[in-house]
Amino acid sequence: MFSIAQIMGNPNRDQEYLGKLQDYYADYRSIPSYAVIGDMLGMASKSAVSALIKRLTLAGYVEMTPDKRLAPTKRFFERELADFPIPAGMPAAANDAMSESLTIDEYLIPKPSSTIMVRIKGDSMIDAGIHDGDIAIVEKRHAASVGDIVVAVVDNEYTLKELGRDKQGYMLLPHNVDYAPIRPQEGLEIFGIMVGLVRKYR
Template identity: 50%
Template sequence: MGFLDVAPDKKLIPGRRFFERPLAHSTVQAGALTEAYDEGVEHVSVDDILIRKPSVTILIPVRGDSMKNAGILDGDTVVVEKRPLANIGDIVVAIVDNVFTVKTLGKEGNMFTLIPANPDFVTIKPKDGFEIFGIVVGQYRSY
């Protein structure tokens, strides 16, 4: 796969490498200042960083701040692997009463719960059940 590929109808289309971006080998400090140096760059696709399973991955914009203490803020985009099963403690996108929500999967006794990461919100205890749409495996934020 290159920068351009040939589609079945013989038209040129962007190939996987078309979307690659430079990734620096050096790091940037988020603490004490250190000497700057350049170790070069390699080119990677953003998909390679954010998406492990493209065929089951969807990007979903976040609205609201119920997960702000987990670092998921209003306006972020979560990277979700669509699958119906999750582990306790996973951050999931669930469907409750035909509405999507992002919360941490919990359990109280025999009942599954959806726990916010913001004390201003209450834990959701679905009486009629709910569906796990997928697991949050990443996120990104534009500034």
């Protein structure tokens, strides 16, 4: 991977171009055609745009999708440090974790079609930091590992617990001393596993 300064013909200029592309993308979630880019950046010809895109591609800001469409990369969304005016000493801005994604949605939901959000009821998992009213991000699938927090179907009811196992077989572990582990009588059906948690303070 290269830095923009290493690749770019005129780094400052190109940085500014990149900024305008980022703004456009923020508005429309799509990268425009070369002609529109040209308009936007004040270039009269598409060859200039073509060259710019080549540079941006080399520098890793955009890439081609499998069907040769121009798409932004993770690096495209990186923010300048100046955007995060966090005074020195700030508990490391979550920049590191989030820098790879534009949004929290992307961060938590890599596979939208098989992901649902469920609002937690009750406090059987409170010792795992899962509170009543929290929203669980659940990825639907039938395979889970011991230690995963799963949504399982027990006696025709859905429940969120940690998947555990001992010599007697699988069980569902609440995280609350007031609740006892559940040993499903007849098999255990996994509905999905919990991949994320969202809580809102108001």
